Amino acid sequence: MDPNQAPFALEHQLISGLIQNRETTEIWERRKKEHEELKGNLSFYTEKMKHRIFAPLGKKAMMKAELIHTNEITVSLGLGWFVKVSAKDAIEICQRRISECDVMLKKCEAERALFEGRRDARLRNEAFGGKEIIEKFDEKEEExxxxxxxxxxxxxxxxxxxxxxxxxxxxxxxxxxxxxxxxxxxxxxxxxxxxxxxxxxxxxxxEESDESEESDGDEYDTGENGIDEEPPKEKKRVRFGLDPVAESHEAPDSPPEDPKLVRTTAVKDEISETKPAVAASGNTVKLSRPASKFKKSRQGNAE
Known part of the structure; x- marks a missing residue:
């Protein structure tokens, strides 16, 4: 069964139960009324042995007649069984059947109350029928x-x-x-x-206002694009092999006097720049690279 059809099926069952309950109630009410009329007639006929009556002959003719043995009543026991009893016993039987009708009517009333209660509860739970609830809101009134x-x-x-x-x-x-x-x-x-x-x-x-104030206090300046700007880093310049005294007097970005004559010498872990030595005559003196430890060891072995 489709889940969307379940509420309608339940409603159909409740309505069918109410209709059947009403029909059953009408049957027992009619039976009770018949037994009450029969009980009144039996109490009337038990006063005499014979009663004069007009017996009907067809739809329009009547004739005089008598009822005899009015103190003998044939009672149906069901399933085609009958028994002859006195009028007094017949009245007692009618009273028992009337009491039975009262019991059945009470059961029918309780059943009807149960069906109506379930139906009313369902209607109360689905009073809005899934509709959206709209409430008016006025900012001025709220403020x-x-x-x-x-x-x-x-x-x-x-x-x-x-x-x-x-x-x-x-x-x-x-x-x-x-x-x-x-x-x-x-x-x-x-x-x-x-x-x-x-x-x-x-x-x-x-609490909300305090939180908003704290959040405002924690704010800091940002850049034009809303991104935190970091302070500019200092650029470090590395100069290899310069004499500290010469480096202090020389401009940081000045080029060497003669790039062709610049040589580098490696002494241990330091690299320094050396300028060409100038002799008294003005000629350039050729510099020699110091011998490495490996070369010295080879010379010692050769000697």
């Missing part, structure tokens, strides 16, 4: 109500503080002072309850 609520909370806090001060200043020297103190304590308790009831929403608003 006005919040202001009034805030003022009431302040007023109650002030009254509570006054009561606390009075309680602290009051001394219980006499019985009258004791009763006054109890009254003030009771008033204080009532004000605290009222304050707790009214201050729930105001407390939430204060």
């Amino acid at each position: 006005k109500w919040r202001d009034e609520h805030r003022e009431k909370v302040k007023k109650h806090k002030k009254e509570l503080a006054e009561v606390k001060d009075k309680v602290k200043q009051t001394t219980t020297e006499t019985e009258e002072d004791l009763w006054k103190l109890l009254d003030m304590l009771e008033l204080r308790e009532e004000l605290e309850d009222e304050l707790s009831r009214l201050g729930e929403e105001s407390g939430e608003e204060d």
